[in-house]
Amino acid sequence: MTTFGLDPIGQAWPTPLTERSVTVLGSTGSIGTQALEVAGWAGHRVVGLAAGRDADALVAQAQRWRPRLVSCDPEVAPRVEARLPPGTKLLSGPEGLLALARADADTVVAAVPGFAGLAPVRAALEAGRHVALATKEAMVCAGALVWRAARASGGRLTPVDSEHAGLYQVLVGEPRAGVASVVLTASGGPFREGPADLATVTPEQALAHPTWRMGPKVTIDSATLFNKGLEVIEAAALFDLPFDQIEVVVHPQSLVHALVRFCDGSVKAQIGPPDMRLPILYALEAPLRRRVPLEPLPLSGTWTFQAPDTERFPCLALAYAAGRRGGSAPLALNAADEVAVAAFLAGGLRFDRIPQVIEHVLAASWPELRGWDELPAADAEARALAREAVAGAGVAA
Numbered sequence: 001m002t003t004f005g006l007d008p009i010g011q012a013w014p015t016p017l018t019e020r021s022v023t024v025l026g027s028t029g030s031i032g033t034q035a036l037e038v039a040g041w042a043g044h045r046v047v048g049l050a051a052g053r054d055a056d057a058l059v060a061q062a063q064r065w066r067p068r069l070v071s072c073d074p075e076v077a078p079r080v081e082a083r084l085p086p087g088t089k090l091l092s093g094p095e096g097l098l099a100l101a102r103a104d105a106d107t108v109v110a111a112v113p114g115f116a117g118l119a120p121v122r123a124a125l126e127a128g129r130h131v132a133l134a135t136k137e138a139m140v141c142a143g144a145l146v147w148r149a150a151r152a153s154g155g156r157l158t159p160v161d162s163e164h165a166g167l168y169q170v171l172v173g174e175p176r177a178g179v180a181s182v183v184l185t186a187s188g189g190p191f192r193e194g195p196a197d198l199a200t201v202t203p204e205q206a207l208a209h210p211t212w213r214m215g216p217k218v219t220i221d222s223a224t225l226f227n228k229g230l231e232v233i234e235a236a237a238l239f240d241l242p243f244d245q246i247e248v249v250v251h252p253q254s255l256v257h258a259l260v261r262f263c264d265g266s267v268k269a270q271i272g273p274p275d276m277r278l279p280i281l282y283a284l285e286a287p288l289r290r291r292v293p294l295e296p297l298p299l300s301g302t303w304t305f306q307a308p309d310t311e312r313f314p315c316l317a318l319a320y321a322a323g324r325r326g327g328s329a330p331l332a333l334n335a336a337d338e339v340a341v342a343a344f345l346a347g348g349l350r351f352d353r354i355p356q357v358i359e360h361v362l363a364a365s366w367p368e369l370r371g372w373d374e375l376p377a378a379d380a381e382a383r384a385l386a387r388e389a390v391a392g393a394g395v396a397a
Contacts, residue, residue: 023048143237166258229319
């Protein structure tokens, strides 16, 4: 049997598997659908699918993969159940999602977005599962609690975000004492070069990302650079790094996903096409690699790097501040943004007011979270403050 020692975040590498059983939480979203495509490449068995209200997409996935379990929103459960293949059991609601997360599988792909994705991540880890983590809010809102759950049960985490997957790969085999800092790259989003007045930005413009194919929430967060702020906090929690050792650089070509600076002045980078299927595959199979049906990355053209403009895009600086502050401030930061982005997409908040809503919420006191049961109240308080700020800022203020 091949053994690999410890991975870059101090976990034992798994036993290599030629066939892996996979559960996908958030299966009809961007990451979920790509995870299923990757499972097809690798010949893995999909044993569980969890989605929200997209009944038709979930049914099509269930008919393709014939999993043991499927979970969905209770509102669409009758439409789903009537069309499931024989042998597939339907679960529904929050308890159904948690039951699916706990169910036996070699890997659980956690791709339920937002704070709502935290509970199934916890459930999967407490059941001792390997979690391929795309729900960055889990580490942002409750990183210490997530690690506690994983270590108590023997669960494992591997990152799916392209930047964190890049860091993970670059750090393989590197003694941590030699790391000077890590660098996360950002595309800069659709407004890196204009318009000058971000107050005029529409949801349609903000959703037109120049490089990545993502869901609406993370696409808006990319446009404000808030997503990069979440990734900074996630990197600190995943890799046990101080915030002063985490850099962000704007790289519009989105080909260099992460870099590590070493104390001897050397720099290593993880490079690849802007295709989320590759970090998903590595999260499933690391430290092994398999051939994929993609063309090799052309090594041509000009690659550029520049410092982020935190005056134009203050969400990144707000995330650094919340991360350094600690306690429940990162949870409040995330809740504020979820409310602000929803209001912007609904036409009730100007794009340039999103950071103002976050700043208003962070002005409150956000103490340390001592246990899981304290998270819902803190999240609800932050959302109430955010709604208050949205009502005051609005679209015409």
